[in-house]
Amino acid sequence: KAKEGGRGQALAFAEEMEREVRERRELEADLREAFESDGLTIEFQPIVEARSGRVVSSEVLVRWQHPTRGEVVPDVFIPIAEHAGLILPMGMWVLKKACKVAAQWPDLETVAVNLSAVQFMDPNLVETVSDVLMETGFPGERLVLEITESVFLKDIGSASEKLDGLRDMGIKIALDDFGTGYSSLLYLRNYNFDKIKIDKSFVDEIGEQSEGLAIIAAIIALAHNLGLEVTAEGVERQFQVDALRTLGCDTLQGYYFGRPDPNPMLIGEIRNEDWNDRAPSTAPEKRS
Ligand code: C2E
Ligand code: MG
Ligand code: MG
Numbered sequence: 587k588a589k590e591g592g593r594g595q596a597l598a599f600a601e602e603m604e605r606e607v608r609e610r611r612e613l614e615a616d617l618r619e620a621f622e623s624d625g626l627t628i629e630f631q632p633i634v635e636a637r638s639g640r641v642v643s644s645e646v647l648v649r650w651q652h653p654t655r656g657e658v659v660p661d662v663f664i665p666i667a668e669h670a671g672l673i674l675p676m677g678m679w680v681l682k683k684a685c686k687v688a689a690q691w692p693d694l695e696t697v698a699v700n701l702s703a704v705q706f707m708d709p710n711l712v713e714t715v716s717d718v719l720m721e722t723g724f725p726g727e728r729l730v731l732e733i734t735e736s737v738f739l740k741d742i743g744s745a746s747e748k749l750d751g752l753r754d755m756g757i758k759i760a761l762d763d764f765g766t767g768y769s770s771l772l773y774l775r776n777y778n779f780d781k782i783k784i785d786k787s788f789v790d791e792i793g794e795q796s797e798g799l800a801i802i803a804a805i806i807a808l809a810h811n812l813g814l815e816v817t818a819e820g821v822e823r824q825f826q827v828d829a830l831r832t833l834g835c836d837t838l839q840g841y842y843f844g845r846p847d848p849n850p851m852l853i854g855e856i857r858n859e860d861w862n863d864r865a866p867s868t869a870p871e872k873r874s
């Protein structure tokens with residue numbers, strides 16, 4: 587009896603595997619089709635200066651509306667794009683589009699674009715990014731590229747050179763999802779970044795009674811000591827805004843200020859009225 591049960595389980599497992607492989611192959615084909623027929627879009631999410639509430643930057647996020655499945659999130663389709671060899675053209679399409687839009691929008695100091703590990707590993711990365719800047723006329727100084735620690739796991743040799751090559755064009759490098767990897771501090775020591783983005787999981791720890799601040803406070807202090815700018819991701823609540831401003835966090839991003847939206851102009855309508863009334867009296871001066 588137990589044996590039969592085991593066999594039944596093994597069969598169910600094999601069927602499940604087969605189903606997953608089939609589904610993945612299907613998604614891969616659909617993604618290719620979507621990319622080739624202009625089926626992908628981008629959205630913009632505001633990043634505000636903590637002191638003033640002013641929108642200073644905007645993160646570009648790629649979107650895929652599947653014809654039958656509805657929205658497929660990037661955490662699902664970016665790995666598929668990597669696997670299918672689609673991520674390089676797709677990534678450059680996102681970058682080009684972002685630069686074109688942001689070029690017409692001078693009020694925005696910078697625009698931030700994500701790079702996956704596979705994109706970062708591309709030996710032609712620096713050259714390709716340079717070509718996009720030339721073609722769109724967008725100044726490197728206004729571009730932020732966001733990378734995660736995963737790029738250092740796969741590309742040990744040339745990571746430093748690549749970062750320097752990008753920074754030579756004036757591009758700023760942000761270390762995204764900071765604190766979620768295994769060796770965040772090691773990477774801060776070994777590579778040149780311009781800013782870090784504190785992962786949402788730490789922001790989620792901030793409670794209404796200001797509990798859960800210890801780690802965030804330490805990260806902000808550490809980053810500032812290293813001369814890095816700090817953005818907090820996933821800010822959803824007023825008390826998180828207040829706590830992060832008090833701790834001197836430079837910029838804030840999250841649903842509290844605005845969800846990603848296809849219309850970049852909406853970002854001008856962020857709720858920043860009576861911002862100063864809400865300023866905590868202990869808000870530190872901005873670093874110079
Ligand atoms: P990320 O770069 O860390 O982007 C932040 C994610 O958090 C986005 O999810 C954003 O919509 C979401 N988010 C922002 N504020 C809040 C908030 O207050 N609450 C909650 N619950 N979520 C918030 P999204 O758009 O699903 O993207 C997920 C990840 O996919 C991104 O994480 C990034 O790693 C990757 N990704 C997105 N677009 C691109 C792209 O164009 N290229 C590459 N290579 N990766 C991308
Ligand atoms: Mg990002
Ligand atoms: Mg992130």
Ligand code: MG
Nearest residue numbers: 661734762763
């Ligand atoms: Mg992420």
